[in-house]
Amino acid sequence: MRKFQPRALALAVAVASLGSVTTPSFAQEDRLIEEIVTIGTRGKPRSATDSVAAVDVISASDFVSQGGVDTSNLLRNVVPSFNVNDQPISDAATLVRPANLRGLAPDHTLVLVNGQRRHRAAVITWLGNGISDGSQGPDIAAIPALALQSVEVLRDGAAAQYGSDAIAGVINFNLKNSDSEGSVEARYGQYTEGEYQYTLAYNQGFAIGDGFLNLTAEFSEAEATDRSVQRSDAAGLIAAGYQGVNDPAQVWGSPEIDGDIKLWANFGTQLTESVELFGNANYNTKTVTGGFYYRNPTNRGGVYSADGGETLLIGDLTPNDGVDCPVVTLNGVTPDPDAFAQVASDPNCFSFQELIPGGFTPNFGGDVTDQSLLLGLRGETDGGLFWSVTGYYGANEADFFINNTVNASLGPNTPRDFNPGAYEQQDLNLNADFSMPLSDTVTLAFGAEYRNEEFSIVAGQAESYIDGGLGTQGFSTSTNGFPGFSPTIAGSFDRANTSVYTDLEWQASDALIVAAALRYEDFDDFGSTTNYKLGMNYAFTDTFGMRATVSSGFKAPTPGQSNASNISTQIIQGVLTNQGVIPPDSPAARLRGGGPLGPEESQNFTLGAYFSAGPVDVTLDYFDIDVDDRLSLSNDFVLTPEDLETLAGQGIDASDISQFRFFTNQFDTNTSGFDVVASWNTDWLGGSTNWNVAYNYTDTEVTRRNPNLLNDNRVNLIENGTPDTRWNFTANHQLEKVRLLARVSYYGEFYDNEAGGEFDSNVLLDLEAGYNYSDALTLTLGARNVTDEQGCSTNVCGQTPANALGLPYSQFSPFGFNGTFVYARATYNF
Structure with missing residues (x-):
């Protein structure tokens, strides 16, 4: 979704405090408020309307005035083409939620902080x-x-300007750089069903010599939510007399977030008249705990039964004594009482119905640590050459845990809580950037970059992956739900690349700006790529102009995608199934079309117009993106005995996997659409109202595929998994001491594969009122989703009834399914 904030785009008429994208103000009358942007240009900073590509500028107040605790959600509320949703049962994606810009993958959007590339998270989204x-x-x-x-x-x-990942766009987070101002903020809110969230945050700027140090500390916690209904199978077990079955047996909701600490610093100081030292750093920690699927004590494969519930799975703890354990048949959900009594009385025979009679629901989560440090020098020579040299290190770790589960092959000796291991990501970036005016109208920029990415899999505790002795009898041989990483899977995988680039910007006339960029990048694992970008911005009048760009792009496969193995548990055709991910160059993968991964390649085209209609400033932007050789996970394949043997030869124990998949460059897509943004001000009701409308339409079509690697269901997900249409309308009314805000947000239809259906569109209403108690203190009350929209019921829009899995709404709802959230906020500025 691209918003052609052409020459007048992104000029920032401030949008509502609760959030709307800052929109264009045109060079006319007193309503002009020019925003200066540095993204999308390697030359001197320009007003957003002078840039050759669309740039939305979102003010700090747009984020702060929302009552939430998650920057991903806050960004979704103000940028219609940005989608992120809750991840209730999604393995590691619960820890770091995937977000989509313009209907493309999360790693198609490059994230910068103060204009410098930020590291990626360690989490790979296996379930996305x-x-x-x-x-x-x-x-x-x-x-x-x-x-x-x-x-x-x-x-x-x-x-062409920033390198890999910048296919859908770039998001640049500019940190505060005040050397004296500060603020303290306290937020508390809760859903109408009772779950709470709170945040305490502090920001302060300090003068350090000829420079500044700006510090931010934030602490927040969020209680887990639950919107489940009881599963029908669990209700049947309770009715049959089973003990220890929870109600609900399975929780659907947002995860619990404990001890979410964020410490950030931004700094800079003049070393000499022409040289500045600058940088930023952060250290974050949090613990995220979510849920998994319920394990039914009559039919869960590898734990309670080996034949779908015909008989119980009985372990013979002394298999060589010549005495067999009895066969325990199930009459519906009731074990044969005589045979089960024999098992219970024989210390050499074992059933998990003895240890955990009511079944179990694992809790999965992780301790997430994130840290980074950027240091740089920049300055200007006497000849007018601007230069910058930076070094950046960033690291992210997800140290997983899974509790309330078993390694069934250990029988009665199994622990219930496990450390299955960790994922780690480390990035090292070295940059040298230069720019200089060649004339009054031409600016040249050039530079070089070295990057090294390393992805590591850390082995878990032995009990999370070993065969405890009962594996040959049909018991699963690792932690049920998220198998631990064995030493044979563990390891570190890295990749280095170098690049050089050049940019040229030409102010051909007062009305015309032309820009060009070229970048060559060489990777040590798959080779090199060269990409270009051309753009122009032409202002026909002071109130009407157009701009356009054409460019090529790429996204390199990460070391994690090229090397990681994993086992996830998913519902496939109504059955809880262990699904493995194996390396793409494994012989088992090669037999199905796998092989070494290559880069995704894109062609982007944009065309936009900006104009004023009386007091209303409008931008209209069209975009078209072709992505070839898209990287994703393949279809699921059934493991054969030959596959098991092959994988065992690679050190991969696939005995717990019934299906597998792998990464492959398997299909092409075309994504096109347009953005419309309009803003205006009205003086009335004793104050002034800022009105903002932001509309986005995005359509994705799979244009080429191998159906053996990408089936119809996956195509439906890629094309319809997020809404095609989104818009919001915001009114922000400012009186002398009172601010009133209302925002209406529309989310179009979307497809949910697990619920099996197309889910209806929804309209949400947010309200907020602020009171300036003094020049320093502001008190705010607000409510998100005032009308308590939770989306269409799975009974109505899906093919999976709510009581089948306990889920009454789509887990992939683009706005969540938790309902109304009411909050209060106090902010003190000094």
């Missing part, structure tokens, strides 16, 4: 509702809202 499957994007939620001065969203391909 199709569009995000297998992606490894950055953790946007790691950036606290109070640390932000503004956010720039470049809705254009920018690989």
Whole structure:
């Protein structure tokens, strides 16, 4: 979704405090408020309307005035083409939620902080509702809202300028740089069903010599939500007399977030008249705990039964004594009482119905640590050459845990809580950037970059992956739900690349700006790529102009995508199934069309117009993106005995896997659409109202595929997994001491594969009222989703009834399914 904030785009007429994208103000009358942007250009900063590509500028107040605690959600509320949803049962995606810009994958959007590339998260999204499957994007939620001065969203391909990942666009988070101002903020809110969230945040700027140090600290916690209904099978077990079955047996909701600490610093100082030292750093920690699917004590494979519930799975703890354990048949859900009594009385025979009679629901989560450090020098020579040299290190770790589960092969000796291991991501970036005016109208920029990415899999505790002795009898041989990483899977995988680029900007006339960029990048694993970008901006009058860009781009496969193995548990055709991901160059993968991964390649085209209609400023932007050789996970394949033997030869124990998949460059897509943004001001009712409308339409079509690797269901997910249409309308009315805000948001239809249906569109209403108690203190009350929209029921829009899995709404709802959230906020500025 690209918003052609052409020459007058992104000029920032401030949007509502609760959030709307800052929109264009044109060079006329007193309503002109020019926003200066640095993203999308390597030359001197320009007003957003002078840039050749669309840039949305979002002010800090747009984020702070929302009552939430997650920057990903806050960005979704103000940028219609940005989608992120809750991840209730999604393995590691619960820890770092995948976000989509313009209907493309999370790692198709490059994230910058103060104009410098930020590291990606360690989490690979194994379960991503199709569009995000297998992606490894950055953790946007790691950036606290109070640390932000503004956010720039470049809705254009920018690989020629910034390198890999910038296919859908670029999001640049600008940190505050005040050397004296500060603020303290306290937020508390809760859903109408009782779950709470709270945040305490502090920001302060300090003068350090000839420079500044700006610090932000934020602490927040969020209680887990639950919107489940009781599963019919669990209700049947309770009715049959089973003990220890929870109601609900399975929880659907947002995860619990404990101890979410974010510490950020932004700094800079003059070393000499012409040289400045600058940088930023962060250290974050949090613990995220979510849920998994319920394990039924009559039919869960590898734990309770080996034949779908015909008989109980009985372990013979002394298999060589010549005495067999009895066969225990099930009459519906009731074990044969005589045979089960024999098992219970024989210390050499074992059933998990003895240890955990009511079944179990694992809790899965992780301790997430994120840290980074950027140091740089920049200055200007006597000859007018601007230069900057930076070094950046960023790291993200997800140390997983899974509790209330078993390694069934250990029988009665199994622990119930496990450490299955960790994912780690480390990025090292070295940059040298230069720019200089060649004349009064031409600016040249050039530079070089070295990057090294390393992805590591850390082995878990032995009990999380070993065969405890009962594996040959049909018991699963690892932690049920999220198998631990064995030493044979563990390891570190890295990749280095170098690049050089050049940019040229020409102010051909007062009305015309022309820009060009070229970048060559060489990777040590798959070779090199060269990408270009051409753009222009022409102002026909002071109130009407057009702009356009054409560019090529790419996204390199990450070391994690090229090397990681994993086992996830999914519902496939109504059955809880262990699904493995194996390396793409494994012999088992090669037999199905796998092989070494290559880069995704894109062609981007944009065309936009901006104009004023009386007091209303309008931008209209069209975009078209072709992505070839898209990287994603393949279809699921059934493991054969030969596959098991092959994988065992690679050190991969696939005995717990019934299906497998792998990464492959398997299909092409075309994504096109347009954005419309309009804003105006009205003086009335004793004050002034800022009105803003932002509309986005995005359509994705799979244009080429191998159906053996990408089936019809996956195509439906990629094309329809997020709404085609989104818009919001915001009114922000300011009186002397009172501010009133209302926002209406529309989310179009979307497809949910697990619920099996197309879910209806929804309209949400947000309200907020603020009171300036003094010049320093502001008190705010607000409510998100006032009308308590939770989306269409799975009984109505889906093919999976609510009581089948306990889920009454779509888990992939683009706005969540938790309902109304009411909050209060106090802010003290000093």
